[in-house]
Amino acid sequence: MPKAVFVNNPTDRKAYVITGPTSGIGRVTALELAKHGQIVLVGRNREKLNQLQREIERKGHHAVTVLCDLSDMASVWRAATEIITLRLPIVGLLNNAGIMQTRPTKNSLGWDMSFVTNHLGPFALTEALAPSLPDGANVVFVVSAVEDPERKPAVTAGFRGGRYISAEASARGEWKPGGAKKPGYDAYATSKQAILAAAMVFARETPRLHFNAIEPGLNPTTGLGGSDVGAFVRFLQRFVIPILVPLLMPFFKILSTPKRAARVINKIMADASGQAGVYYDEGGHPMRGSALVHDPKFQDRVVTETRALLSTIPGQYGVDKQFAIVAEPLSRFRA
Numbered sequence: 001m002p003k004a005v006f007v008n009n010p011t012d013r014k015a016y017v018i019t020g021p022t023s024g025i026g027r028v029t030a031l032e033l034a035k036h037g038q039i040v041l042v043g044r045n046r047e048k049l050n051q052l053q054r055e056i057e058r059k060g061h062h063a064v065t066v067l068c069d070l071s072d073m074a075s076v077w078r079a080a081t082e083i084i085t086l087r088l089p090i091v092g093l094l095n096n097a098g099i100m101q102t103r104p105t106k107n108s109l110g111w112d113m114s115f116v117t118n119h120l121g122p123f124a125l126t127e128a129l130a131p132s133l134p135d136g137a138n139v140v141f142v143v144s145a146v147e148d149p150e151r152k153p154a155v156t157a158g159f160r161g162g163r164y165i166s167a168e169a170s171a172r173g174e175w176k177p178g179g180a181k182k183p184g185y186d187a188y189a190t191s192k193q194a195i196l197a198a199a200m201v202f203a204r205e206t207p208r209l210h211f212n213a214i215e216p217g218l219n220p221t222t223g224l225g226g227s228d229v230g231a232f233v234r235f236l237q238r239f240v241i242p243i244l245v246p247l248l249m250p251f252f253k254i255l256s257t258p259k260r261a262a263r264v265i266n267k268i269m270a271d272a273s274g275q276a277g278v279y280y281d282e283g284g285h286p287m288r289g290s291a292l293v294h295d296p297k298f299q300d301r302v303v304t305e306t307r308a309l310l311s312t313i314p315g316q317y318g319v320d321k322q323f324a325i326v327a328e329p330l331s332r333f334r335a
Helices: 024-033 046-058 073-085 113-132 152-156 167-172 183-205 231-248 258-269 296-310 321-327
Strands: 015-019 038-043 063-067 090-095 138-142 210-214
Touching (some): 015 024, 015 113, 024 038, 024 090, 024 258, 038 073, 046 063, 063 073, 073 113, 090 113, 113 167, 113 183, 113 296, 167 296, 183 210, 183 296, 210 258
Parallel strands (some): 015 038, 015 090, 090 138
């Protein structure tokens, strides 16, 4: 069990939790946030987490690692318990980790990996940690504008928006007909639509915390698809695209880089204005998502169905009894 590290400078006593911190936007964000407080690095690769922890500590800052696979609910609940055990003054939670697959795969329960990793995992982690967060803490979800079927750049890229039927159908990998030619696109767009809807509900349910979401822009260098994209695309992402993106950014508003996205995210994470229920674009300005995701009835349905789905997993919100508070739905802790 990792131990919390406290330092003498009071400004460093704040702590931030960030998922998916070992690459792309998450990595740059973690390195920047580490300047302002201790970082809880939450990810599934122990070696990469340890490497980042050492890098942060070499810079004179502090970090602790927590192993967590967001596609495995038991792992999520263990991680939540471990984070709570640290007894850190957490002032921010960044749900950054995510995947996009062109060819959908399943987890051990037979559930769609994109929906579990991008929606169910962050949803469960947030509900588990929220009761332990102090008033005024910022909770930010990294989402995607491809959930909007009217978003022209997304449509041009082959997306057809979120295709949500129900939480159970999404877990089975079933989407409304008429979607993208690549089924992984429907899975990704739907998972991002669902977690965006959930963020809006969380903001209404628990106003003592500040729940917001951000579209980080198109970051071609982040390697979101992992090995699923193929060796040639990975080569482009690593060596060619990083050179081209800065040159093209002045001409394409949606283009971004991990450094730019991290700068915007850090600003939102440090915001003390009390803004909540805001969906930010890649420049940090409020934006609107799809008509569906802004429908309170749809938002509530997504959250109700998600909680019901998670309750079917053996060992509901599977934490130890001594931390039973994190087993309760977030709605139980309204201000």
